[in-house]
Amino acid sequence: MLNIQNLSATIADKQILKGLSLTINAGEIHAIMGPNGAGKSTLGYTLGGRPGYEVTGGSATLDGVDLFDLEPHERAAAGLFLGFQYPVEIPGVSFVQFLRESANAQRKARGEAPLSGGEFLKLAKEKAALLRMDMDMLKRPVNVGFSGGEKKRAEMVQMGILDPKLAILDETDSGLDIDALRICGEGINAIMRKPNKAVLLITHYQRLLDYVKPDFVHVLAGGRIVKTGGAELALELEEHGYEAVAA
Amino acid sequence: MTQAVTLPTRRDEAYRYADLTALEPLWPVPVQDIRVAAGEHGALAVILDGANDTAQDIAITLEDGAEFDLRLLNAGSAYGRLSVTVTLGKAAKFHLGAAQIAGGDQTVEVVTQVIHAEPDAISTQVVRSVLAGHATGTYLGKVAVARGAIGTDGSQSIRAMLLDRTATANARPELEIYADDVKCAHGCAVGELDPQSLFYLAQRGLPPAEAKKLMLQAFIAEAFVGAADEEALTDTALKALEAML
Numbered sequence: 064m065l066n067i068q069n070l071s072a073t074i075a076d077k078q079i080l081k082g083l084s085l086t087i088n089a090g091e092i093h094a095i096m097g098p099n100g101a102g103k104s105t106l107g108y109t110l111g112g113r114p115g116y117e118v119t120g121g122s123a124t125l126d127g128v129d130l131f132d133l134e135p136h137e138r139a140a141a142g143l144f145l146g147f148q149y150p151v152e153i154p155g156v157s158f159v160q161f162l163r164e165s166a167n168a169q170r171k172a173r174g175e176a177p178l179s180g181g182e183f184l185k186l187a188k189e190k191a192a193l194l195r196m197d198m199d200m201l202k203r204p205v206n207v208g209f210s211g212g213e214k215k216r217a218e219m220v221q222m223g224i225l226d227p228k229l230a231i232l233d234e235t236d237s238g239l240d241i242d243a244l245r246i247c248g249e250g251i252n253a254i255m256r257k258p259n260k261a262v263l264l265i266t267h268y269q270r271l272l273d274y275v276k277p278d279f280v281h282v283l284a285g286g287r288i289v290k291t292g293g294a295e296l297a298l299e300l301e302e303h304g305y306e307a308v309a310a
Numbered sequence: 311m312t313q314a315v316t317l318p319t320r321r322d323e324a325y326r327y328a329d330l331t332a333l334e335p336l337w338p339v340p341v342q343d344i345r346v347a348a349g350e351h352g353a354l355a356v357i358l359d360g361a362n363d364t365a366q367d368i369a370i371t372l373e374d375g376a377e378f379d380l381r382l383l384n385a386g387s388a389y390g391r392l393s394v395t396v397t398l399g400k401a402a403k404f405h406l407g408a409a410q411i412a413g414g415d416q417t418v419e420v421v422t423q424v425i426h427a428e429p430d431a432i433s434t435q436v437v438r439s440v441l442a443g444h445a446t447g448t449y450l451g452k453v454a455v456a457r458g459a460i461g462t463d464g465s466q467s468i469r470a471m472l473l474d475r476t477a478t479a480n481a482r483p484e485l486e487i488y489a490d491d492v493k494c495a496h497g498c499a500v501g502e503l504d505p506q507s508l509f510y511l512a513q514r515g516l517p518p519a520e521a522k523k524l525m526l527q528a529f530i531a532e533a534f535v536g537a538a539d540e541e542a543l544t545d546t547a548l549k550a551l552e553a554m555l
Contacts (some may be wrong), residue, residue, distance in 0.1 A: 103389075111509075111513050112509075112513075113509050114505055114509060134511035134516050134517075134518075135509060135513055136512045136515050136516055136518070136521075139513055139514060139515035140514070140515050144513075144514050147510065147513075151504075151506050151507045151510040153510070153511075153525065154528065155525075155527075155528020155529065155531075156379050156524050156525065156527075156528060157456070160513070160524070161511070161516075161524060162514070162518060164516060164524065165511070165514035165515045165516050167514045168516050168517060169515035169521060172515070213529070221514065225515065249366075251349075260457065283504070
């Protein structure tokens with residue numbers, strides 16, 4: 064599904080990704096762990112097309128489509144979802160309106176019929192319930208006044224509504240209490256653990272992986288993947304640290 | 311009543327940023343007089359959304375306890391100017407809510423002079439401008455508080471959003487106070503859309519124009535809050551915004 068070859072990227076002329084290669088097949092869940100500053104978030108932003116993140120070499124395809132040929136909104140329509148570490152607050156714009164317009168913009172780009180108001184609300188209610196979120200919260204302005212945990216749960220509700228092929232979740236576990244961590248973990252499984260979907264979890268800690276069991280764990284250090292293993296690698300990292308395991 | 315026959319120049323403060331070439335054939339601009347009797351209410355919505363250069367000049371006199379609600383949508387495809395002079399009697403109330411939307415090489419402007427002639431009058435002005443391309447959007451607004459007009463409450467909230475670095479916003483709120491015990495506030499901000507928010511919206515699938523429109527609609531709507539025809543004004547403004555993005 065996702066095929067990254069020898070990817071290099073810079074931010075403000077500083078080289079962050081240095082020849083990163085990674086293949087994720089449909090039905091798989093991968094976790095990327097690594098020390099601060101290794102380039103984990105940069106990988107997500109580069110694939111998402113955030114302005115300021117410049118690709119200087121290599122390629123990335125999603126189901127054979129070159130991601131770097133597409134604008135950020137076209138990448139979303141192609142099935143890429145980025146869960147933000149710090150979701151943005153947008154005053155004056157309600158979640159419901161924003162999500163309905165987003166979902167329908169994606170459907171339009173794919174040549175599908177738009178969701179009616181009723182269809183959309185039904186879908187939103189179902190996904191909000193999955194993340195134990197009150198529908199009233201989705202009538203409020205995007206992320207404004209939400210706690211850290213609520214923002215992350217709202218990200219998962221968005222993922223449920225937009226129904227992507229591939230989700231890259233950047234530190235979805237940061238800022239979550241124990242219950243919210245479990246709810247988010249269960250939400251990820253319910254929405255994304257399917258034979259035609261895939262997930263890339265970016266995380267610092269093993270704890271999210273207790274709920275969302277990865278098929279592969281990678282260590283990202285110095286802008287490239289330095290070690291790959293199964294779920295047990297995360298436990299090993301937690302116990303011995305990056306330096307010892309990835310050396 | 312009409313203005314002086316001589317065409318103003320850039321030296322005239324009220325015309326400093328005007329499109330004088332567009333103004334020339336419209337000159338002199340006739341003044342529309344509006345008088346609201348004591349205790350009565352009046353309202354007017356000025357919508358400049360045509361393709362021709364337009365300049366309007368309104369003089370409003372509010373007698374004691376009178377109220378007036380003026381709204382402006384300055385969103386045509388040519389020069390658009392509204393000049394308004396308001397004289398408030400004792401305990402009169404005046405509100406201006408204005409939205410200006412311009413792109414290309416357009417000039418749009420609203421020039422106000424609000425005179426608190428008697429005590430206890432309230433004036434509020436909310437102006438929101440969205441400017442793209444090489445457009446110029448201007449607000450020049452003077453609140454004058456006469457000697458003895460104690461208990462005056464005047465406020466000006468002026469904001470402009472620049473969609474391109476080549477657009478220009480001029481904002482000059484001005485206070486001239488000759489009385490004690492008055493409350494006058496003004497806030498003024500010129501900014502651009504937050505790129506982080508735009509990326510967030512794009513990542514959810516919104517094309518750039520739709521993302522910008524979504525972010526700007528709340529901004530523009532502030533100008534029309536509480537208007538009798540709030541919905542119609544907001545819809546017309548959004549259509550103008552859509553056409554420009």
